[in-house]
Amino acid sequence: MxxxxxxxPSAAPAHGWRSSKLPDIKLLMWIFLASDIMFFGTxxxxxxxxxxxxxxxxxxxxxxxxxxxxxxxxVLLMSSFLMVIALDALRKNKIQQFRLWTFGVVFFGAxxxxxxxxxxxxxxxxxxxxxxxxxxxxxxVLTGTHGVHVAIGILWLGSILVSSYIRPxxxxxxxxxxxxGLYWHFVDLVWIVIFTLVYLVDFV
Amino acid sequence: MAEGNHKNHSIRPxxxxxxxxxxxxxxxxxxxxxxxxxxxxxxxxxxxxxxxxAKFVFVIYYFMHLKDDDAAYSGFFWSGxxxxxxxFIAFSFLMTAPASLSFVRxxxxxxxQFVHGQHAQSDYGHKGIDEATMASIESDGYxxxxxxxxxxxxxxxxQVLFTPPAAATSGWTLAEPETAVAATPEAAPAEPTxxxxxxxxxxxxxxxxxxxxxLGATTYTQVCSACHQATGMGVPGAFxxxxxxxxxxxxxxxxxxxxxxxxxxxxxGPIVAGGMTYNSVMTAxxxxxxxxxxxxxxxxxxxxxxxxxxxxxxxxxxEEVAAERGLGLTGADVHEARQALGLE
Numbered sequence: 001m002x003x004x005x006x007x008x009p010s011a012a013p014a015h016g017w018r019s020s021k022l023p024d025i026k027l028l029m030w031i032f033l034a035s036d037i038m039f040f041g042t043x044x045x046x047x048x049x050x051x052x053x054x055x056x057x058x059x060x061x062x063x064x065x066x067x068x069x070x071x072x073x074x075v076l077l078m079s080s081f082l083m084v085i086a087l088d089a090l091r092k093n094k095i096q097q098f099r100l101w102t103f104g105v106v107f108f109g110a111x112x113x114x115x116x117x118x119x120x121x122x123x124x125x126x127x128x129x130x131x132x133x134x135x136x137x138x139x140x141v142l143t144g145t146h147g148v149h150v151a152i153g154i155l156w157l158g159s160i161l162v163s164s165y166i167r168p169x170x171x172x173x174x175x176x177x178x179x180x181g182l183y184w185h186f187v188d189l190v191w192i193v194i195f196t197l198v199y200l201v202d203f204v
Numbered sequence: 205m206a207e208g209n210h211k212n213h214s215i216r217p218x219x220x221x222x223x224x225x226x227x228x229x230x231x232x233x234x235x236x237x238x239x240x241x242x243x244x245x246x247x248x249x250x251x252x253x254x255x256x257x258a259k260f261v262f263v264i265y266y267f268m269h270l271k272d273d274d275a276a277y278s279g280f281f282w283s284g285x286x287x288x289x290x291x292f293i294a295f296s297f298l299m300t301a302p303a304s305l306s307f308v309r310x311x312x313x314x315x316x317q318f319v320h321g322q323h324a325q326s327d328y329g330h331k332g333i334d335e336a337t338m339a340s341i342e343s344d345g346y347x348x349x350x351x352x353x354x355x356x357x358x359x360x361x362x363q364v365l366f367t368p369p370a371a372a373t374s375g376w377t378l379a380e381p382e383t384a385v386a387a388t389p390e391a392a393p394a395e396p397t398x399x400x401x402x403x404x405x406x407x408x409x410x411x412x413x414x415x416x417x418x419l420g421a422t423t424y425t426q427v428c429s430a431c432h433q434a435t436g437m438g439v440p441g442a443f444x445x446x447x448x449x450x451x452x453x454x455x456x457x458x459x460x461x462x463x464x465x466x467x468x469x470x471x472x473g474p475i476v477a478g479g480m481t482y483n484s485v486m487t488a489x490x491x492x493x494x495x496x497x498x499x500x501x502x503x504x505x506x507x508x509x510x511x512x513x514x515x516x517x518x519x520x521x522x523e524e525v526a527a528e529r530g531l532g533l534t535g536a537d538v539h540e541a542r543q544a545l546g547l548e
Contacts, residue, residue: 022274030277034284041288045295055430055439070233077229077259081222084267088215185268189260196232196256203236204248 029179033186036149040190043145044197047138054133060202063123072115073195076150079108080188083181093171095164102161102177105184109154116147139198146194149187156180221266228255415519416494420502423495428503431486436507442484444477447507454504455514458545464520464528465538467496472535476548485535493522493529 020027051060086101120140128136157180163169169177232255234240235248243251265271270278425434428446432438436447453459467489474483491499501519503509533541 020276022276027276027280030280034280037281037284038288038291041285041292042295045292048292049295049298053439055442066233066236070229074226074229077225078222080263080267081218081225084218085215088213088218091213182268185263188267189263192256192259192263196252200232200236200252201249204245204252 023175025179026175026182029182033182036186037190040142040145040193043138043142044193047142047198050134050138054135056133058123058126058128058133058135060135060139060198063126063128064199064202065119065122066199066203068115068119069195069199072112072119073191075108075115076112076188076191079105079112080185082108083184087174087177087181090169090177091171091174095169098169098177099161099164102157102164106154106158106161109150109157109184113147113150113154116143116150120144142198143194146187146190149190153180153184153187157184217266221262225259225262228259231255415501415521416498417502419495420498420500423491423499424502424506427489427491427495428499436503436509438477440480441482444475444480444482446503447509448512449477450503451509451512451514453547454517455512456545456547458541459547460520460524461528462538462542462545462547463500464496464525465531465533465541467491467500468525468528469531469533469538470535471538471542473539475539475542488535493525496520496525497522 082101082104086098086105089095089097089101128139130136130140160169160177160180232252235243235251240248264281270281431443432446433443436445438445450463453463456462466486470488471486472484474481476482489496497520504513504517504520
């Protein structure tokens with residue numbers, strides 16, 4: 001755990017063959033995100049193609065709740081904001097602030113997830129199930145996959161928070177928080193798209 | 205690069221971006237919740253998409269700081285975006301194929317001769333079939349149309365669709381077409397002769413060629429389209445297509461009655477339509493005689509189906525429908541009768 005942002009390759013001994021000055025872990029994360037966006041691209045595409053082809057209800061207009069989802073969207077956006085200021089605090093070696101904001105991210109993420117669990121439960125009560133109709137299948141698979149991403153992000157950031165009490169984090173660890181942050185923002189990014197394409201446009 | 209100015213880097217830009225994101229989210233909510241009067245549907249849609257793109261860009265350039273970071277990261281991410289979006293575009297053509305194929309179908313082989321001939325040749329090893337034989341084959345009313353070949357829903361490995369229906373085989377092998385017809389329990393008296401394939405008893409009546417088109421269309425929308433879809437293509441695996449399939453039924457003796465029975469009594473059991481097997485339940489439909497006649501005529505004339513109707517076909521009348529009422533059939537009975545007609 002010793003490498004530091006752009007001056008990177010300290011983790012690996014300076015071999016002549018190393019051609020990138022970029023920190024491996026960050027590069028890896030961006031490549032992962034690139035692949036993940038393709039993954040979500042297919043899920044969103046599938047949702048849109050099967051849109052309006054459900055033969056039985058409930059249909060999107062019967063179940064989706066825009067005010068509720070707007071609140072959870074707002075919560076997720078704000079968690080992204082807390083994420084950047086947590087990283088900023090770590091870079092400035094303000095460890096208490098870094099912990100506080102990271103906790104904030106985890107907390108807001110958990111609220112978002114709570115909204116989603118409530119939403120899913122409510123939808124099932126309304127008769128929308130995974131195998132019930134095309135809307136149910138595509139909706140649950142898409143938003144469920146996103147929810148799993150959020151849950152993983154919460155576990156990841158939560159473990160960073162815990163480890164900051166076991167082993168003091170300092171500014172030189174920033175790349176590890178930055179990578180977790182990139183992942184977190186990405187989850188937010190996907191939700192921005194889902195919120196518009198799955199929730200909002202149905203009500204136009 | 206970013207490294208140097210961390211120490212006294214202000215979080216102000218982040219705060220501003222967060223506020224902008226919050227405002228945009230509120231606007232997205234408001235535009236839906238309060239239905240801005242001067243914005244049309246299309247405009248609203250584009251504003252929503254535009255706003256989400258704005259949020260997307262803000263998050264990725266500021267929160268994920270691609271703006272100040274190494275270009276390689278941007279390169280990777282946008283490549284992923286391009287491929288993801290390209291996949292999406294490709295995906296969106298998935299469901300457009302059926303419509304274009306049914307167009308090709310009606311253009312190329314309105315009477316289905318092409319497939320039939322091809323079949324006969326492959327089946328009989330190029331021994332050559334003379335015109336009389338061909339006419340005889342076609343006269344049996346089992347002419348397969350191209351829908352079975354071009355149908356989009358057919359899995360690649362499913363060759364089944366070329367298997368002719370049991371009774372049809374007897375027609376194809378030229379083994380007394382009369383026998384095949386006699387086997388039908390509908391006791392349709394008219395035997396199709398080679399010269400006048402469509403000289404059916406009912407169809408021979410005076411051509412009262414009109415029906416209530418408007419009633420047919422609205423009944424279809426209200427009653428049928430939920431399963432068979434507005435496109436008449438049905439839903440692969442769940443609900444059979446009517447486009448390209450319905451006219452093949454009236455080409456069979458007793459097919460007219462079968463169609464009426466299907467609406468009045470439902471249909472339950474495995475059938476083959478458009479080269480795909482369906483095994484689900486169609487319930488008896490609560491429609492009156494006029495509606496039934498109109499909607500059946502609608503189905504038989506929509507989606508290029510009219511091109512595949514037998515010569516001299518006359519629209520189904522409400523009187524015909526009325527005559528079939530009160531038989532007390534079940535969906536399974538209708539299915540049995542369908543098989544007896546030699547229909548799969």
